[in-house]
Amino acid sequence: MSGNGIRIGVLTISDLGAMGQRTDTSGDAILDWAAGRGYDVVVRSVVPDEPDRIAGKLARWADSGEVDAILTTGGTGLTARDVTPEATTAILERAAPGIAEALRVGAAAAFPNAWLSRGVAGTRAKTLIVNLPGSTAGVQDGLAVLEGFIDHAVELVTGDKVTH
Numbered sequence: 001m002s003g004n005g006i007r008i009g010v011l012t013i014s015d016l017g018a019m020g021q022r023t024d025t026s027g028d029a030i031l032d033w034a035a036g037r038g039y040d041v042v043v044r045s046v047v048p049d050e051p052d053r054i055a056g057k058l059a060r061w062a063d064s065g066e067v068d069a070i071l072t073t074g075g076t077g078l079t080a081r082d083v084t085p086e087a088t089t090a091i092l093e094r095a096a097p098g099i100a101e102a103l104r105v106g107a108a109a110a111f112p113n114a115w116l117s118r119g120v121a122g123t124r125a126k127t128l129i130v131n132l133p134g135s136t137a138g139v140q141d142g143l144a145v146l147e148g149f150i151d152h153a154v155e156l157v158t159g160d161k162v163t164h
Contacts, residue, residue, distance in 0.1 A: 005037065005038040005039045005040055006034075006037075006039045006040070006068045006069055006150070006151070006154050007039070007040050007042045007066065007067050007068045007069075008030070008034050008039050008040065008041045008042065008067065008068070008069055008070070008071060009041075009042065009043045009044070009061045009066075009067040009069070009070040009071070010027050010030045010031065010034075010041055010043070010044040010045075010070075010071055010072075010073070011044075011045055011046075011047065011054070011057055011058065011061075011070060011071070011072045011073075012024045012026060012027040012044075012045070012046040012047070012072070012073050012074055013046075013047055013048070013049055013054055013072060013073070013074035013075035013084050013134070014046060014048070014049070014074045014075075014134065015048045015049050015081065017046040017074075018046050018047055018048040019048075024046055025136045026073040026074065026132070026133075026134055026135060026136045026138075026139045027044060027046070027073055028136075029073075029136050029139045029140055029143070030071050030073060030132070030139060030143065031044070033140075033143045037147070042066055042067055043061060043066065043067060045057060049074075049075050049081040049082065049083055049084075050083070051083045051086060051087040051090070052087075054072075054075070054083065054084055054087035054088070055087040055088070055090050055091045058070060058072075058087070058088060058091050058124070058129060059091045059124065061127070062091070062124035062125050062127035062129065063124070063125055065125070065126065067127055068126070068127060068128065068154045068157070068158055069127065069128040069129070069130070069150065069153075069154055070127060070128070070129045070130070071130050071132055071146075072084055072088065072129070072130070072131045072132060073132045073133065073134055073139050074133075074134035075087075075131075075134065076117045076118050076119040076131050076132070076133055076134065077116060077117065077118070077133075077134070078116055078118070082118070084119070084131050085118045085119060085120045085131060088120050088122070088129060088131055089120055089122075091124055091129075092120070092122035092123065092124055092129065093122070093123055093124050093125070094122050094123045095120065095121070095122040096121045096122045096123065096128075096153075097120070097121070099121035099130055099146075099149075099153070100119050100120050100121045100130075100131070102145050102149075103117070103119060103121075103130075103132070103141075103142045103145050103146070104117055104119075105145075106141060106142070106144065106145035107138065107141035107142065107145070110141075111137070111138075111141065114133075114138070114141070117133050117138070119131030119132060119133065119142075123157050126157055126158045126159065127157065128150070128153055128154055128157045130142075130146065
């Protein structure tokens with residue numbers, strides 16, 4: 001972890017966003033949240049709902065050692081184009097299913113459709129990777145849950161803290 005806080009990568013998965021036809025408000029929400037917590041967003045990108053593009057970007061960022069956590073937004077639903085969980089799973093070294101479940105549980109009381117999210121979480125190298133929903137409200141709900149444990153999770157993944 002850098003001295004000023006967690007180094008974050010933000011990857012938005014959106015066909016329309018990648019074509020410049022939709023504003024990345026969910027990515028902006030992650031940026032605002034990170035800034036409010038003193039985290040450093042070191043890389044941000046928008047890719048289409050294509051498994052190879054998603055997996056490639058996640059793997060490159062995680063393997064670079066330049067990010068402590070990658071937060072994705074989009075592509076976690078039930079439509080045929082929602083392939084973020086599969087692309088993420090393909091590059092993960094270790095799954096962290098409790099994180100994904102916490103995100104669903106945290107949002108479901110107020111938003112029952114949260115149960116339809118297929119987002120996953122896990123680690124690759126020394127990077128935590130978490131799939132968030134594509135809606136701005138869904139991202140905000142997920143970030144509110146992540147706030148409770150992301151610092152500790154990143155400390156464990158990066159090796160900055162190895163005792164409990």
